[in-house]
Amino acid sequence: MNHWHPESWQDKPAKQQAHYPSLEALNETLAQLAQLPPLVTSWEIEALKEKLAAAARGEAFLLQGGDCAENFSDCNSQIVTNKLKILLQMSLLLIHGLSKPVIRVGRIAGQFAKPRSADTETINGVTLPSYRGDLVNGPEFTPEARTPDPVRLLRGYGRAAMTLNFIRALSDCGFADLHHPENWDLDFMSHSPLAKEYRQVVEELSHSLKFMETLGSARNSDLNRVQFFTSHEGLHLHYEQSLTRQVPNRSGYYNLSTHLPWIGFRTAATTDAHIEYFSGIQNPVGVKVGPGMSSQWIQELVERLNPHSEEGKLLFIHRFGVNNIAEGLPPLIQAVKRTGRPVLWVSDPMHGNTESTQNGYKTRHFDNILSELEQAIEIHRSEGTILGGVHFELTGDDVTECIGGARGLDEAGLKRAYKTQVDPRLNYEQALEMALAITHKMGRR
Template identity: 45%
Template sequence: MTVEIPTLAELHALGAAQQPTYPDAGAVQAAVDKLRTMPPLVFAGECDDLKQRIAAVTRGEAFILQGGDCAETLAGVSADNVRAKLRVLLQMAVVLTYAASVPVVKIGRLAGQYAKPRSNDTETREGITLPAYRGDAVNGYDFTPESRIPDPQRLVDVYNASAATLNLIRAFVTGGYADLRQVHTWNQDFVRDSPFAAKYEVLAGEIDRAMSFMQAIGVADPDEFHRVDFHSSHEALVLEYEHALTRIDSRTDEPYDVSGHFIWIGERTRQIGGAHVELMARIKNPIGVKLGPSTTPDDAIALAARLNPANEPGRLTFITRFGAGKIRAGLPPILEKVSAEGLNVAWITDPMHGNTFEAPSGYKTRNFDDVLDEVQGFFDVHRAVGTWPGGLHVELTGDNVTECLGGGEQLTDADLAHRYESVCDPRLNRVQSLEMAFLVADMLRKA
């Protein structure tokens, strides 16, 4: 029996947080109607495949690496940009796979991450108040009245940009760019040039010897070296976009959100009776929910009951984002209760969003040491409770931006202005991302 999907009007009647206020209802309907005619961006079978991979994470048999831009931009859809993000994710995955001795499920925070929740509906500069920038899916970044008007045509633009991004990624991961031997060579170059080369070269050397051994005895399948599995993800935020791309799968007569393989509900939109939880409860994709410091153990249990009533492994992932100073106290009671209830949940740490602050220079930033400390706290808590620390969710870029403090490059507040390019939250740059992978590898070996 096909699951009924609420109408957009029914969803909005539930109370839909973080939604744009469109001035023209007719234009919204035209954009939604257009999106309903467009082909799926991903296929239901691919979502099922990812669900099975995440099910292995719930059993402690795999690890998730999820990363990409804080907020994608339409102007940023280029081959160089996509390739750079994919490259750093592949480099990180090789290190984590070897350290964990389990498969790493690779999920890009891309091809759909165009909308962002905001703390305030408006922004004021020099006495002028305008609607807040909510991502390129909603309005423009330029601080002008024209740019900040929510425009539903942008949802169609986002669809087209996401289609182009996915097409390029599929070509990269099947066409040789993701070849394991090449990716390992990139990591060797990073280690050689790193100020912490001595710390990383031992692990890099072990990987090199393992690959040489596999090739020497003939157990390395050239095809397995040549290509990787890669899935897309984004926060399901703008209801018009997600609803229009929810389709009935011809194989199963079940609804899937074909805007991405893995979609998540944010900390600001996880109200148990709200529109986002209602829509995500109906679809069959693997889904995630962000859990922050305000989450209680009962909140987590209620979300699991609503979103995964059959307790299906791989269906539900909790993405924790407490902050380095709060995770060691805040996560244990939630983890203990979910575990005691026997719930099949994959656990991922998002060490970025709880550690954001404004630097003296005025830039929004994060300190690399805080990010790393939250990851360490995540591993410490799981080790104490006896559960599996299942993954890492980071905002990153393959470019040498200067948006987060610290790391091997020892970026300071004075460096932020050099290449601060994010339109929303600060991202780890390529060097910081790879440092994170090598440091998390040490944690995985002790997990």
């Protein structure tokens, strides 16, 4: 650990990295990135760490959600606003049902890189590099678009900066004022089967706020705005390295590209580059865990990523699949308990439940997502641990990508608004249903 520095990962095997045709062009771009202002601050990162520590103790709840992969074109006021609205609506239901604070973390302002199962893709006998997200290359199947371009790193930084600026402006101007949750309604919310239940919750909370303020004889300014944090998979290590800095009056290095970076399951080997990089930053870090992970492996992750037993430092985001969680999760929980070190357990019921329809659509069944989540809640109860959060791929837009939910979306209905380029997301109705399901299972019963 004494020899760690932001480039030390380069001495380890690095999976899922882009292969640039010009190393000189890449280094020139990284030098430019290293001189640009940070996207987030160490104060925000430390504040999030304190909140995550509370979630691990059962005193708060983490809601992490957003797109599977952002496109540069998503840097659009309406798209960003809709993402915030659905997170706000879900958090309102969770606050009401769980009676505890909710930590809102978006997969936003940096989720531009995606892992792929193969380095290349072949269509009609033509083989080209796989699309690795807008941070690396373009989705169009042409040699020009698929060639990794380091200039895209600067474009990604710019899109992240503009998105963050807009989020902060909305928060500061009262967009998220808890006194006016009607401002969060999506245009198509009125047609949702859940609209009545959601608005009943809004009305109850509004009365509660007025009652508290009447007793206090003053308006609570903390309720005029809520805090949003950002997260993304720290996949592209050159990009993460260039935004890793030391800051005044604090020890160590911070990844200042996001508040909460996480490591995907495919890059979580303890001898590889991603764990080396993540072991040295002061941010809270998440790790996706799932089938195939041994007790020894997860204990080594605890040792490498949280050597000082710091509360709020390490999240394990488990994603097993509806048929594997009952067998796979308990041994990992028991292994972590034996380390005696604190972690925050988070359920990602999306990734293990992906399947393809006969028409070739990649989708997920709402019932399978819900079942894995409900099983996770029960497993943690039986193991004496706390499920402190959830991690969803979702959107505030009216898409049709996951089967099921209140409207009974079927395979034939997927084609109406299937927009994702990578993984299927819950739409606004399905996301609210999931929030209600959590409160029914974990909250007032």
